Amino acid sequence: MRIISNQNVSDSLINGLFPVIKPNVATNIEKKQQSENENGLKSIHPVITNETMAMTMDAYRIHVATYNATIQEQNKQIEKHNSEVLENRKNLTPVQKEFSRLFISKHFKISDEIQYNQLATEFNNEYGNIVELRKIQTVKYATELFFMQMLHAYQMQLSKRASIHSKFNIAFESPIPSVEINSHEIASFERNGVKSIDATKRTIRNHRNRLQQAGVLQEYEFQGHKKGVKMQINESILHVFDLKTQKIVCIENQSLNPQKGKKFPDNNEDTRTIKDKNKIKENVENNSLGLGTPSAGLSIVFYKNTRSKVKDLTKGGRAENVKVSEKEKTLSDKLTDLIQHPQELAENLALGLYNDFTPIDIRVLVKEAYHGTMTKDDFKEMVIQDFIKSSAKIWRGKNVYTGVWKKTINTMMLDWFKALGTTTFNKHIVVEMLQEYRWRINHARKWFVSHDFKPLFPADYFDLTRTERKEVGFAYTKKAWSKHLKYQQNREVEKRKLEKRVATRKATINSSKEVENKVTQFLKGRMDIETLYNFVAKNHPSHLEKLSEITFKIQSKLHAKLN
Template sequence: MKASSQQKIDDRVFSLASNLFGFGNTEAKKQIEQTIAMENATLQLDNRIIAVYPAIIEEAFSTTMENYRKYIASYNFKTQAENELIEKHNASVAQFCKENELTQIQSEFRKVFVLKKKNLKPRVYNEAVNEFCNDYGLIVEKKKIQSVKYATEIVFQNLLHLYNSQLMKRNEKFIKSGITAKRPIQEFKINSFLVTQLKRKEIHSINICTKTVRNHRQRLEEAGVFTEYHFAGQNKPVEVHINPEILVVLDIKTSKLKNAENKQLKCVYWNLLPDNNENTRTIINEYQKNENVENISQFKRSSGEALTPSYLNFSTRTHTSKEAISNHGARATTVKVQNILSEKLQTLIVHPQELAVNLANGEYMNYKPIDIRHLFKEAFSGTLTNDEFRKLAIQDFFKSISKIYRFSTPFAGSWKKAITLYYQNKWIAFTGNSFNKSVLVDEIQQMRWRMEWARKWFIKNQFPPLFPYDYFDMTRKTSKEVGFEYTKAKWNEHLLSIAKYDALKKKQECNAVRRKETINHAKKCETAVNRFFKNKVTYTQLFDYVEKNLPKQYIEKLPDIILKKSLKDNEKTIAMDCNDMVKYNFFEF
């Protein structure tokens, strides 16, 4: 039995701890507290080294490396023998395929198997090959198993150095806090980047990249040097344990070497604190999967199409189902509505001369622009061409902006020149073709914002606009030239302000999340300390909980927090005693 499985306590333990921290109802708490005795929970730690202040230094390091070399030599010998059997299997596969022509089923199944199982590790892949060959014949070759090379030993030495630094940091915290209880050695957190940054006398210990470190780590996992692999996420280091047959540590407190020979050590624990990083959605996900399977099966039972293949459908073309008729009718209605919309928009396009005369007569002073929703619908599903849609957009623009000439009377010729200028230069690609309708819709929205800004500017400054041909001249781009093209600069400023506002909003949201996390962490720390003062957890368990579930500053401030808490409790006790003394008169004594 593995150490990880032996360490595992009843799942109700974690439910109890989470309920005590504010989750669940009170009845569930009482039931679990009555059914589980948490005062003397015994853990059998057969394969875990037990020490007070473990370290991998001096003799412990050299002994670990000797055990590593012996273990790898034995592993490579077994791997060589295993590869010889794999070569015989592959030779048999080649001979079988040469003598027997594969059927279509065998060929297809072989492709599917290789595609589906190619990412498995060699030994797992080879086991799957054995099962596959038993069913379909010797048609799939096995993967060769890689032996552990000499370069991996150098990487393993540096990994031991990194592991020792992690142990020493924890020992320093334990010594400061006065923790002297024996405990299982902690897991090894492997950060590939930190391994590449290890230095000796300002010189890199090994000049390799993080990818190479991960490859060596995976090879050590395959060999069994690293066990109990745990991946906690992309932003967290990988957690492993070193094989107890290899690892030897020095207990700094007793100055004795420790290995896995001292078995069945009983460790007394009280209530275990919850690990907030543990995934608690397993039962929910299984329930959702079962529910989805039931829903799918019910749908298949109720649907005739799901159970009846297409080649068993005996309906002929002479009988048309009501559903097909309704779908066909709906589709025809949709197409008809779209055609009507395109026809209405096309009727709005007039001759440029007629448009100029109408503008000069002031017929569009109360004009309402075309609904942007209709333009979007036309752009993505209408029948107007790109040229027609561009003309429609230009004429809609001139009709809308004519409001700025409410108190002036430009001639029709000036309007005609401005319209012709836009026809020749506006929204035309370098190839001479009109913009796509989907792109032009975005441009229309921009132009409408710029028109509104220009209208408000003329009202605010009480300044008469230039004649249309001069005002819409595309070379007037500065504020002093009083041209429409200057509004493009204002549009860019508008976009920057929106981006700035979005950034400010995101910053506020991040600050709010950070504040909530800070409050949450403070509440967790306070709850854990209160449980410690109520003798529900030991100091070691309190230390582990704060280290795993709260930021680093809490573990550093933990002794001060406990000291302040104890002083407050003493002050309350003294105050209560004083109040009791006040109740009595000194003459009564």
């Protein structure tokens, strides 16, 4: 045993003495090249039957028994080594004690006994036998139960693969695929409503690692945290049944020179019936809107096409007889100034001064309703006068006298915009009602013009008791407004339905393109059939039934280009 005399050792030197050995993980490309060069088990349509399941388990038990016997012999040597280490540790120098302590603290988290023993052996060869080796665990009987569950999962995976290959008429010999071991899936297996094994995912992974250490599972391939790992079952253990050849495939009867290549059906052979497509021609008639269902936005168009005799209320300005130094008027003051004496308003209406009147912008009224200082009564009077002015165009060219207009103004001031006939509504409610009234009066004006109907005088027309159709009063336009609201609601529903149909159509087109691209990649050898099938089943299940037809169609196009 070599003795170290140096008493002071720097931390950097200690770190350099004990490098951490990282597992040599091959890349996917290297693994593919290795699998192509190796002569593993090959089959056309491999599945696991009850017979091959029993044969595989028998081979597993023989392999494990041989492995355990070897491990027991190694453990005897380890015990002998550890006894020697215990004797040596009685006479260690302080430096050796520190070195052994640092080694153990640096590598105690390594769970693989074989990897730990390799590092410990290298250390002991360099500094003497002062670190104990770990005993290697044998494969216990419980691990056999977990291996059976992995075989059960593998059985379902091979059955699904054989079904896909048969559906696409793929019959060529290829290496038997790896088993995908998903610890969550294995832990959730049930039999007669009871879990097959009551174990956690961590326990399953520990048994998987033990099987890998024993050589039962090989070629570990990580696929991400959301998928299971792929591993090969030792070819000396695995037995499968080939549905194509009706033979059992194992290491004893495996052919050394398997044939390779995909067999596709003859392109000249008809594989489906081609039906004549009938052209469908749809006649669309343009039906005009009925009474009471005009298109949205009519009031906006109407207001834009009339000339305004009211100044812009949103812009600041000064009256002609006010000094420049006087404070500008607020919006409420400007709206209050618009209120006229009823007699003056009636005279102007009789003269036809408001036949081209543009009403106040509804946004200005909303601002006043929520933030202005006008009283409810003043606001109501201003709104009624604005509404009467905007309705005056209905009686354009008619002889409506001042007294009739005065009676109309007085009646509306008494009966309109009142709760229970006594209290004036709040300003924001008045604005909401005004928007409805503006639509209704605009609708009525167009109805009178289109039907060449002479309207009643304003006082009679705005009488709220004229609710019947034959009375031809403003109150009856409430039904047209209700139809308009229903039309607007149906229009929104139809709009959403149209958007949904458009989205569905575009999604179908994009889905078809994506499936065709994946099929082309498969035909060019860039992916296997299982990956294609799983992709379509997960992302585009509606194309799954026609996947075979799509494959043959694209294959024909590719052959046509080559020829």
